[in-house]
Amino acid sequence: MELLKQRIKKDGKVRSGNVLKVDSFLNHQMDISLFEAIGKEFKRRFADCPINKILTIESSGIGIACIAAQSFGVPVVFAKKNTTKNIDGAVYSAQIESFTHGRIYNVIVAREFLSPDDNVLIIDDFLANGKALIGLSQIVKKSGANLCGAGIVIEKGFQNGGKQLREEGMRIESLAIIKSMTDDGEIEFE
Amino acid sequence: MELLKQRIKKDGKVRSGNVLKVDSFLNHQMDISLFEAIGKEFKRRFADCPINKILTIESSGIGIACIAAQSFGVPVVFAKKNTTKNIDGAVYSAQIESFTHGRIYNVIVAREFLSPDDNVLIIDDFLANGKALIGLSQIVKKSGANLCGAGIVIEKGFQNGGKQLREEGMRIESLAIIKSMTDDGEIEFE
Numbered sequence: 407m408e409l410l411k412q413r414i415k416k417d418g419k420v421r422s423g424n425v426l427k428v429d430s431f432l433n434h435q436m437d438i439s440l441f442e443a444i445g446k447e448f449k450r451r452f453a454d455c456p457i458n459k460i461l462t463i464e465s466s467g468i469g470i471a472c473i474a475a476q477s478f479g480v481p482v483v484f485a486k487k488n489t490t491k492n493i494d495g496a497v498y499s500a501q502i503e504s505f506t507h508g509r510i511y512n513v514i515v516a517r518e519f520l521s522p523d524d525n526v527l528i529i530d531d532f533l534a535n536g537k538a539l540i541g542l543s544q545i546v547k548k549s550g551a552n553l554c555g556a557g558i559v560i561e562k563g564f565q566n567g568g569k570q571l572r573e574e575g576m577r578i579e580s581l582a583i584i585k586s587m588t589d590d591g592e593i594e595f596e
Numbered sequence: 597m598e599l600l601k602q603r604i605k606k607d608g609k610v611r612s613g614n615v616l617k618v619d620s621f622l623n624h625q626m627d628i629s630l631f632e633a634i635g636k637e638f639k640r641r642f643a644d645c646p647i648n649k650i651l652t653i654e655s656s657g658i659g660i661a662c663i664a665a666q667s668f669g670v671p672v673v674f675a676k677k678n679t680t681k682n683i684d685g686a687v688y689s690a691q692i693e694s695f696t697h698g699r700i701y702n703v704i705v706a707r708e709f710l711s712p713d714d715n716v717l718i719i720d721d722f723l724a725n726g727k728a729l730i731g732l733s734q735i736v737k738k739s740g741a742n743l744c745g746a747g748i749v750i751e752k753g754f755q756n757g758g759k760q761l762r763e764e765g766m767r768i769e770s771l772a773i774i775k776s777m778t779d780d781g782e783i784e785f786e
Contacts, residue, residue, distance in 0.1 A: 435709045436672045438665045465654035472659040482626045519625045
């Protein structure tokens with residue numbers, strides 16, 4: 407997606423440790439008109455799928471998922487990283503190791519919001535080692551729902567999460583796949 | 597906002613400890629068409645304000661803020677509950693005690709995303725004791741931005757946060773104000 411790649415080149419900042427900061431438009435400050443274009447592109451790529459629910463994970467996936475949901479005309483469910491006292495009853499859960507935060511989260515989705523009748527699209531802002539995507543797909547599998555695929559805004563193609571999951575048969579549509587980043591800020595796309 | 601009140605009556609569930617569960621449409625599964633109506637109502641109520649930025653807090657405020665931002669044509673910034681290695685440089689911070697999670701968070705907003713040029717609308721899903729709103733308004737104040745007001749989806753009118761903050765001069769527009777809830781599920785609005 408050319409608009410997105412240009413924006414990453416313009417406003418993305420490379421930090422040591424393979425960190426790409428896109429917090430001026432994607433995951434701290436959020437450019438909603440860019441999100442609208444992203445949502446339409448996800449819809450174009452998954453137009454052949456009978457998606458009736460979008461699943462994402464707090465926090466930075468939520469905004470993108472909600473705007474994308476308008477293009478699909480479906481509700482969004484976001485997986486929560488902690489059990490709060492506002493979630494009672496049975497939940498589906500999975501463990502996810504966070505690259506950004508350097509720890510393991512237990513993520514949950516209330517059982518009532520995913521069922522075998524659902525055709526689910528997972529949406530997230532980043533795909534790197536694939537841990538979040540694996541956890542979310544485990545939750546979809548436990549629920550008996552059909553996983554149509556995953557829509558990712560930025561994939562770090564030089565890490566192996568996307569490659570591995572595609573080899574296992576998951577359909578992943580990433581709107582910008584980064585081939586390489588250098589510490590002096592050069593970003594190259596696949 | 598009648599549509600919202602009807603939805604709360606229909607799908608909201610009262611739990612002990614003054615907990616109102618609205619996770620089937622507001623803060624776990626999210627009904628995006630309802631969010632669109634909510635966003636338009638916030639715009640109608642704040643039409644007189646030169647709002648150029650919406651501020652919310654992760655996680656359950658983000659979806660509502662992003663959809664509302666479409667009615668205002670502005671970006672959204674969400675305050676983060678933990679310092680992650682993806683946020684470098686200077687931040688504005690405040691401490692917020694969470695009623696839902698029973699602990700104190702340090703919340704931060706990167707300095708580059710709030711400035712004295714900004715006219716800010718805070719959006720959040722709930723207002724109860726007002727702790728989140730106080731923390732967010734402290735961050736706005738520290739940045740030198742102008743706080744236009746706060747748009748809240750559900751206010752627990754029987755707790756004192758909204759009353760107190762209005763007395764201190766904050767403009768708060770709550771779309772549904774709950775007067776009372778009983779353990780057998782009766783919800784009465786102001």
